[in-house]
Amino acid sequence: MAKQPMLKFVTVARDMPEKRGADERRADFHEIYAEFAAEKAKEQASRCSQCGVPYCQSHCPLHNNIPDWLNLTATGRLQEAYEVSQATNTFPEICGRICPQDRLCEGNCVIEQSGHGTVTIGAVEKYITDTAWEEGWVKPVKPAQERPESVGIIGAGPGGLAAADMLRRAGVQVTVYDRYDRAGGLMTYGIPGFKLEKDVVMRRNDQLAAGGVSFVMNCNVGEDIPFDDIRAKHDAVLIATGVYQSRDLGGPGAGAAGIVKALDYLTASNRAANFGDSVPEFDSGELNAAGKKVVVIGGGDTAMDCVRTAIRQGAESVKCLYRRDRANMPGSQREVQNAEEEGVQFEWLTAPKGFTEKDGKVAGVMVQKMRLGAPDATGRQSPEAIEGADYLEDADLVITALGFEPEDLPKLWGVDGLDVTRWGTIRADFTTGKTSLDGVFAVGDIVRGASLVVWAIRDGRDASEAILDYLNQPAAVAAE
């Protein structure tokens, strides 16, 4: 009888790829995890219990066929594992690196629930597709037949690119417009290199271009080209512009120099450290933490990326203020642990009340101590101030990471009839991406609010199907 290759979770312990030591990590912007060696990937994949009803798969936004590609990896059929993996995911190696697996696939792995430690799904997913790239199995799209219709996609983030890929596979002519000089959206300029190295994103952009996707970069829709022109030029339009408006802080001194927005800070760092671009605000020190006492305000993943970037830039000290406690923070616990190992200090249950200034520049944060009070309507305990427990935290650079809101697109673009929700996100059907305008679809953060790369990919793939249905309607062809 053939030897059972799977269900090894009883005898094989969970193991992650090697993590570089904190001292080494602090000195560069490279990813912190090494790649699995081939034997290790096989061994870890073989821990899967091959559940009849795989909860990992149902909790993956892309419903990746995880048990099958784990089995194929465990049995050495890596090229088939890659084929299965890429059939449901446009960027498997990116999701393997940056999905919050503890909240998605791995958090719902049955062997995790039974106390054996989850299968390291993300690390195996990354290994499969990184190997596919090395082996030359990842090829540019070659549609069986070209179609005459064209689709204009506004926004080259994961939502727009996932749709571009799927539409090109169907032979549709695709043009992607983006206001940045490089495609990738937040994967390029938001997420730091120590979580996602930039050549991983750039090779995907190159591959899409090689497959026939046209990119029009440095093109701010609404400014450089009117939205209506894009609509007139293409048979359908997809809006995938993300959310970029930072929530602001109030209080005395909130406008002082040296108080900067998380995304400005991270973009400057990504440009300077990962692409070697000349960034005047970085070179002048305005967006550079080197030698400074840095305070980051916020408890989400963006705040975690800021604190860890500041450490790598050589800050004198890095503190993170968050108004709830560790258990109630929105950011991933894995990232907090990484940040602590690298030397970040967390000040839980604290909130800024205002800022002190010296010579027109921020000099400190007036910190209000908080406690968790009664739960609110969502069941989450609300933070409340403890009177008389304020203190002053010295700071030369304050980075605010309080979340993002959508820009007012109908106003910015002068478009009538594009409905938005009361949060300012575009009102679109969640499965098709259809908006209130005929032939206009929307996906990703601009529909969901700040979310995840994997959800943007899912939306982009779903919308591409709806766009194809739209293009296939006799009315759409007749209208040409």
Ligand SMILES: Cc1cc2nc3c(=O)[nH]c(=O)nc-3n(C[C@H](O)[C@H](O)[C@H](O)COP(=O)(O)OP(=O)(O)OC[C@H]3O[C@@H](n4cnc5c(N)ncnc54)[C@H](O)[C@@H]3O)c2cc1C
């Ligand atoms: C700092 C940070 C860290 C994150 N870390 C993670 C993580 O670890 N894991 C994870 O899953 N998610 C993470 N996210 C969230 C994730 O990056 C987003 O959910 C995802 O990128 C959304 O994809 P999108 O395609 O909707 O938009 P985006 O990635 O934001 O792309 C939108 C694109 O549209 C372009 N654009 C906007 N307006 C215009 C216009 N008028 N004209 C032309 N182009 C325009 C922008 O330049 C951009 O390239 C992080 C986000 C941030 C900010």
Ligand code: SF4
């Ligand atoms: S895409 Fe994300 S959630 Fe889905 S299997 Fe991969 S790491 Fe898990």
